[in-house]
């Protein structure tokens with residue numbers, strides 16, 4: 001009887017392991033067999049990686065922004081799949097790549113945080129993709145993830161707006177949520193895509209105005225449109 005239970009448990013473990021390993025062996029984008037752990041080399045080669053950082057400067061603040069890649073090809077596919085198709089395997093790949101970017105760039109942070117969505121928008125999608133990415137990065141780098149901002153105003157989708165409309169659209173949209181935690185802290189603010197930088201700037205500014213020591217912005221993609 002004891003042996004029967006052990007055999008039963010072993011079968012379950014084997015089944016779970018086969019699921020885990022079959023997923024690891026298959027590239028989430030092209031489904032090809034891969035030796036690499038997250039994305040096959042061919043799919044990685046189609047990512048237009050960006051080296052270094054750039055600045056988002058306006059009014060009183062200038063923030064450094066680190067973007068993983070240009071918004072094209074496989075990076076765009078993975079963001080769309082995470083954002084609109086609940087493809088969390090793509091989220092895992094993107095989070096892994098973001099973690100590598102943080103290490104390569106030598107950014108230090110007490111906390112990771114993310115660009116918030118309104119309650120209504122979260123209810124519609126079921127999750128906040130930027131929060132999801134922050135949690136994956138937090139898991140890899142062992143940095144705590146905190147909710148530090150809230151968004152109360154339903155803004156228009158930034159897509160389709162010109163630059164000045166984008167800045168006006170998100171002005172005064174973000175409010176501090178966890179003020180005590182951020183005081184004198186270095187924080188990495190995570191978002192999926194940066195275009196004009198209006199959203200990220202306004203979030204980072206709210207954190208600085210409420211006592212944060214340093215904010216670095218980290219996004220998966222940089223888009224020009």
Ligand SMILES: [Zn+2]
Pocket residue numbers: 027028029030031032039040041042043044
């Ligand atoms: Zn592939």
